[in-house]
Amino acid sequence: MVAIRDERVVVNGLRVRYVEAGQGEAVLCLHGSGPGASGLSNYRRTLQGLSHRFRLIAPDLPGFGLSERPLIKERRVKYYADFVVAFMDALGLERASLIGNSMGGGVACKVAIERPERVRALVLMGPSALGYEAALTPTPTEGIRAMRAFYEKPPTKERFLELMRLFVYDPSSLDEELLEERLRIALDPSFIEFYRHLPPSEELTQELHRIRAPTLLIWGSDDRFVPLEHCLVLLKKIPGAEAHIFSRCGHWAMIERADEFNRLVEEFLTRPTRPSTPA
Secondary structure (H helix, E strand, O other): OOOOEEEEEEEOOEEEEEEEEOOOOEEEEEOOOOOOOOHHHHHHHHHHHHOOOOEEEEEOOOOOOOOOOOOOOOOHHHHHHHHHHHHHHHOOOOOEEEEEEOHHHHHHHHHHHHOHHHEEEEEEEOOOOOOOOOOOOOOOOHHHHHHHHHHHOOOOHHHHHHHHHOOOOOHHHOOHHHHHHHHHHHOOHHHHHHHHOOOOOOOOHHHHHHOOOOEEEEEEOOOOOOOHHHHHHHHHHOOOOEEEEEOOOOOOHHHHOHHHHHHHHHHHHOOOOOOOOOO
16 A cells, blocks of 8 residues: 655645655646645545656645635636745755646646746646636536535535536546545535635636646546547647547546556656657
């Protein structure tokens, strides 16, 4: 069994929780913004599957998981991108590869755009980099509508489980440990208060061409939060990007297709040469 270390660090005056496993080249795993989200609940299977080769680090972004909950008044993606750089500084990491899902994918893109010298490579799963508009899919998408409505009524375990099922194609891939961990946070009054004041994510469409880090896009064909057509747009806009699409898979490829996901990521991050895409 892989030993996952539960750690704390102070970043920009905030007490931040993170988990890590393994040794070697640093890989930061950035979670999304759903109710109850945390680094461990999003990436437990990634830490278990890739820690033999990398130092995997999954922070609870400020406000989420067990990290301190600030009042964020500025642009959300910019705020968290600045936090990621400060978090790396606090851990003494000059460079790292970034894995990002949903909001975490948008944040990873923003770090790669503004601080390219800090990013070795990007792995993005359903990133929110294009906002939530889509030409071929009704918007907001089914998942985004459900997530926005979750706290409009008093949250319950039953409604929470209904929401979680939208994140995957096959609900049986959601184990009890993951659900219980997220549920505890989602029903925490301090998290509910934080979440209700969380500013919306800004989209990065006009900046994506500035990404120079080698980029792997991983998508589920049945993603009900960020539609598959976004993958094609990102493939066009990010220089040199490549993509892998899983059929019968939802928004959480790293959970629902964990073994295949881990193999893809390890192969991508260990290629003999991964030069940055030339300008």
